[in-house]
Amino acid sequence: MFDNREQLIGISVQGTIVSPEYPPLPASPYLIGADGTPQLLPSQGGIVYNVRVGDSAFGWLADMVQPGVSIRASAESANQALNVLSCIGNEAIVVSGEAAGLRGTVIGKSGRFAEHVIVDFPADVLEQLAIDDKILVRAYGRSLALTDYPEVVLRSISPRLLDSLEIEANGSDGVAVPVVAEVPAFLIGAGSGLMTESGCIQIQTDHPGALTEHGLDELRLGDVVAVRDYDSRWGNGYLKDAVTVGIVGHGDSPRAGYGPGLTVVMASTANRIQPVLRSGRNIAELLSLRETAEAVA
Amino acid sequence: MLRTNAGSLVEVAVHGEVWPPSAARDPYKATSEGLAAVTLGMAGICFQNRVGDPAFGWEADHLEPGVSIRNRDDGAEHALHYLACIGNEAVVTSGLNKGARGTVTGEHAHVMVDFPPDSIELLAIGDKVQIKAYGTGLKLLDHPTVQLHKCSPALLDALELVTLPDGRLQVPIVAEIPSHLMGSGAELMADYVDQDFMTGDRAEMARLGLDRLRLGDVVAVRNQDHTWGRGYYEDAITIGLIIHGDSAWTGHGPGVLDLMSSRQPAIVTTVDPQANIAWRLGLRDLSTEAIREPGAVSSYAGIVDAAR
Numbered sequence: 049m050f051d052n053r054e055q056l057i058g059i060s061v062q063g064t065i066v067s068p069e070y071p072p073l074p075a076s077p078y079l080i081g082a083d084g085t086p087q088l089l090p091s092q093g094g095i096v097y098n099v100r101v102g103d104s105a106f107g108w109l110a111d112m113v114q115p116g117v118s119i120r121a122s123a124e125s126a127n128q129a130l131n132v133l134s135c136i137g138n139e140a141i142v143v144s145g146e147a148a149g150l151r152g153t154v155i156g157k158s159g160r161f162a163e164h165v166i167v168d169f170p171a172d173v174l175e176q177l178a179i180d181d182k183i184l185v186r187a188y189g190r191s192l193a194l195t196d197y198p199e200v201v202l203r204s205i206s207p208r209l210l211d212s213l214e215i216e217a218n219g220s221d222g223v224a225v226p227v228v229a230e231v232p233a234f235l236i237g238a239g240s241g242l243m244t245e246s247g248c249i250q251i252q253t254d255h256p257g258a259l260t261e262h263g264l265d266e267l268r269l270g271d272v273v274a275v276r277d278y279d280s281r282w283g284n285g286y287l288k289d290a291v292t293v294g295i296v297g298h299g300d301s302p303r304a305g306y307g308p309g310l311t312v313v314m315a316s317t318a319n320r321i322q323p324v325l326r327s328g329r330n331i332a333e334l335l336s337l338r339e340t341a342e343a344v345a
Numbered sequence: 346m347l348r349t350n351a352g353s354l355v356e357v358a359v360h361g362e363v364w365p366p367s368a369a370r371d372p373y374k375a376t377s378e379g380l381a382a383v384t385l386g387m388a389g390i391c392f393q394n395r396v397g398d399p400a401f402g403w404e405a406d407h408l409e410p411g412v413s414i415r416n417r418d419d420g421a422e423h424a425l426h427y428l429a430c431i432g433n434e435a436v437v438t439s440g441l442n443k444g445a446r447g448t449v450t451g452e453h454a455h456v457m458v459d460f461p462p463d464s465i466e467l468l469a470i471g472d473k474v475q476i477k478a479y480g481t482g483l484k485l486l487d488h489p490t491v492q493l494h495k496c497s498p499a500l501l502d503a504l505e506l507v508t509l510p511d512g513r514l515q516v517p518i519v520a521e522i523p524s525h526l527m528g529s530g531a532e533l534m535a536d537y538v539d540q541d542f543m544t545g546d547r548a549e550m551a552r553l554g555l556d557r558l559r560l561g562d563v564v565a566v567r568n569q570d571h572t573w574g575r576g577y578y579e580d581a582i583t584i585g586l587i588i589h590g591d592s593a594w595t596g597h598g599p600g601v602l603d604l605m606s607s608r609q610p611a612i613v614t615t616v617d618p619q620a621n622i623a624w625r626l627g628l629r630d631l632s633t634e635a636i637r638e639p640g641a642v643s644s645y646a647g648i649v650d651a652a653r
Contacts, residue, residue: 080534083608084573161532234525237576241541241596242528252531254576277525281377283595285528285543304574306532311605 049197051219053207053237058188062143063119064164065181066093079111082254087111091299092162093118096178098230101155101168101270102332105299105308106253112309113299115269116155116174118164119183130165131157131246135189135333136311137206140167147176153337154185155270156297156311157204158297159239159247166297168337180194196225199320201281203244205313212334213272218322219342225274225293226316226326229263233277237305244280244312248297253307267308270331271296274323280315291321295331346516347506348486351498355481359425360438361414364388364455365470374406377545382406386590387454388413390468394590396450396459396561397623397631399600399639401544401591407600408590410560412447412465413455414474425574427536429456430480431586431604432500432626440472448628449476450561451588452495452598453538459628488514490611492572493604494535503605503625504563509613516584516605517617518557519562524569524577528596535571535603539588542566544598556637562587563620564601571606581608586622 068091069087070077078086090110092208099108099115119140137337138154152169167183189206200223201257218224231251235258239249251273252263267273272295279290294310316323333340361444366388373381378460386405394403416422435447435458445468447460458474480497487508493501507515526549530540542555550556558564570581585601592598601625605612625627629636 061361080573082570082574082576082578149385232525234523234577238532240527240543240593242532244595250531252576254570255578257579258577279377279552279595281595282377282379283597285377285545285596286526286549287377288549304535304570304576304578306573306574306576 049215050074051207051210052193052195055189056188058186059133060184061133062182062184063121063127063130065095065177065179065183066120067119067165067179068093079303081302087302090260092164094179095174096176099299100338102330103157103269105267105269105296106265108299110299111303112158112161112301112306113325114158114164114166114181115155116166116168117152117177117183118158118162120164127163128186128246131163132166133176133187133190134185135187135204135206136313136331137209138188139186141184141186143182145178145181147173147181150279155321156295157246157248157329158298158309160242161238176296190285194223196208197320200314200316202314203280207332209335216234222320222322224270224322224324226329227274227293227323228325228327228329229267229273230323230325231273231275232262233275235262236278237307239309240284242284244284246281247284248309248311249275249280249284250296250305250309251307252305253300254304267296268330269296269299272329272331273310274321275310279317280312284312287317289319290315290317291319291323293321323343347501347508349498349501350484350486353502354479354482356477357428358475359421359428359478360449360473360475361416361425361456361584363390363468363470363474364413364415374594375621377595378423382593389470390465395623395629396616397621397629397636398560399555399637400558400560400587401606401639402591405590406592406594407453407597409453409457410457411450411457411459412468412474413457415455425456426452426613428478428481429476430478430495430497430500431602431622432497432503433476433479435474435476438473438475440469441467442472448626451586451602457588463485485514488611490609491605492607493605496604500622500626503622508582516565516612517563517620518565518584518614519616519618519620520558521565521567521614522555522601527566527569528598531575534574535606539600539602540575541592541597541600543596544591555567558587558599559621559639560587560590561607561621561623565614568603570608572608576649578608580610581606582610582612584612
């Protein structure tokens with residue numbers, strides 16, 4: 049399968065490791081669960097020591113846990129660049145502090161819910177990182193396109209990730225994409241109507257029956273997932289026979305309309321993307337971020 | 346008449362000023378078909394578009410009918426958003442139109458106030474509008490699982506609600522919106538602004554007849570629990586109000602402002618094409634006024650009703 053990667057430029061974007069944040073007083077630190085219960089949970093951001101891509105997206109006492117490290121640029125416009133240009137699979141390099149020179153990998157984006165880019169580092173690097181450390185991302189992949197399938201758009205996907213997804217031509221008008229699960233459009237909540245390029249869409253989990261019924265209750269951070277009847281080419285929203293492919297970037301949430309977030313990597317209309325169910329499609333393995341035997345949490 | 350706790354509510358003044366439309370230096374946005382569009386429709390004084398008009402077919406995005414107000418102070422702005430209720434009385438407190446009275450008909454990026462046409466001719470951007478906020482905390486005493494949002498007692502009285510013999514609440518609606526079409530706004534709590542229903546699939550709009558909705562129509566959304574936040578929940582039901590117009594952006598469309606919601610199947614609906622606040626609150630009169638019929642105008646920003 050041909051693409052235009054030789055036309056892409058690699059460019060630096062940079063952020064710093066963000067602290068978890070709560071609205072200042074007099075605001076309450078509680079989030080309101082779907083059933084109305086106030087809850088105080090770790091928010092997005094910071095260095096997360098014990099949740100890594102490959103681990104379960106469920107069962108953590110945290111709101112939308114972002115595994116590894118969350119980064120943001122302090123100037124809004126620079127942060128927008130960090131968010132729209134970073135691609136999953138891009139190399140991230142620590143450029144200040146104790147861990148300067150050590151490397152990690154971009155694994156997701158939080159979108160409007162925090163405007164963070166999520167970066168995975170090996171456990172020994174994580175130990176040396178501090179909040180405010182600078183992380184440079186070698187952004188490479190924005191505008192990547194499949195030469196023979198112009199109607200299949202790629203979003204936030206590095207050539208490295210594209211190569212690992214094992215996408216196959218499926219006749220002249222479509223591509224087959226191996227995924228661990230298919231999400232029906234009605235289960236996408238927060239993220240609809242928001243930006244594709246820097247955003248994420250969330251699989252809402254308030255009604256547990258629907259989740260189990262569609263085999264979504266065992267999703268892992270980093271899983272490759274398809275959404276049926278959903279168009280994420282220019283924003284995110286319902287469209288019959290459109291298909292969106294995303295990577296699970298953050299964990300579950302007790303809020304109504306929220307749940308594991310998908311960073312969008314591919315989208316098309318008219319069933320030009322054909323999801324093929326295959327177990328083990330997770331970027332922890334596809335990008336060799338973790339040993340297979342290790343990813344068992 | 347339904348039993349409520351209206352006698353315990355506090356009526357309080359909140360205010361804003363008529364807010365100008367604004368645009369970025371680079372105003373283009375991508376439509377759902379990937380075309381660039383410069384959009385207008387939010388804020389300002391809409392001289393010709395009122396609640397009761399079609400929600401579709403205007404060359405505008407997120408059309409906010411009537412007069413849009415906002416407060417410059419962040420805290421006062423949030424008080425305006427959270428305390429102003431649909432059906433509350435508004436009065437102009439400065440400028441050439443001082444003393445003119447209107448009615449709150451929606452809450453989006455701005456709080457929308459409807460005024461009779463002759464009283465907005467002299468209204469200016471920056472004029473102050475004060476609202477007698479009355480309705481926050483309102484409860485239906487015989488329907489404890491039904492949470493109300495932004496309902497004034499006047500609106501409740503006008504909706505022609507009935508308690509059925511089996512104890513459920515019957516609500517007249519114009520149409521039902523399926524859960525899978527609920528889009529932008531899922532990320533927000535149910536007491537804050539609205540949630541758009543997604544209109545990018547024009548064939549689906551035509552199939553369901555949703556492209557004939559009017560601003561001010563009362564609608565139902567099944568399997569959506571908007572008691573606290575906004576999300577899918579089997580057998581839950583939400584009643585909403587169409588407050589702003591259609592959009593060409595993916596995941597957007599006319600705004601559904603939450604009026605009531607229950608996690609249980611505690612609300613039943615009956616279809617009544619007259620379930621629109623423009624007539625139910627006596628703001629407009631279909632029998633004497635020439636009001637545009639839905640469907641009389643066609644496209645917006647390249648989104649044509651190709652499916653028709």
